[in-house]
Amino acid sequence: MQKDLEYTEEAWKEIQNTAATDAINQIKTLQLEVNKLKLEKLQLQEQLLQAYKNELHLLHLHKVLLSKYNALRKSKLGKLTLFYWKKKRRIFGGK
Template identity: 40%
Template sequence: MLTMSEIQGKIIKELSKKIESLEIELKQQKKENLQINKFLYETYTREENVLYHFKKIKEKYEALKHSKLGKLTIKYWELKNRR
């Protein structure tokens, strides 16, 4: 028959093993979260860059569209692209 201190020792060892495994799992989850956040940040940065360039191109197009020579140029390309 096991004594009380032996039972407590076994329980402590089992709990220590559980704690170690949970700490390892926590570290892995933190790494995964860090990788996901890094990926999301990079994706967000790329999207912002694309939107910025699109906005600049759109501004140039609008300026061209509203000028006299620009209107003529746009009509020319519309006709040329129809053929």
């Protein structure tokens, strides 16, 4: 009877150790997964920020180009140049 009791106590301790080890391994695995997801989120945020900066730069360039076009369009020589380009496009094709 005493041996059976010792055996069950040893078995119980082994089960507890195994369960604790499994829980620790599962926690480590989940922590690695969380870290991986955080890194992925950070990379996506950096890509989004870079795309936003690129879009702002392109909008600025468009604004500058549009102001130059409007200045050209309003001048006398600019009107003549735009008329020439329009006729040239019709004759030779293009947009």
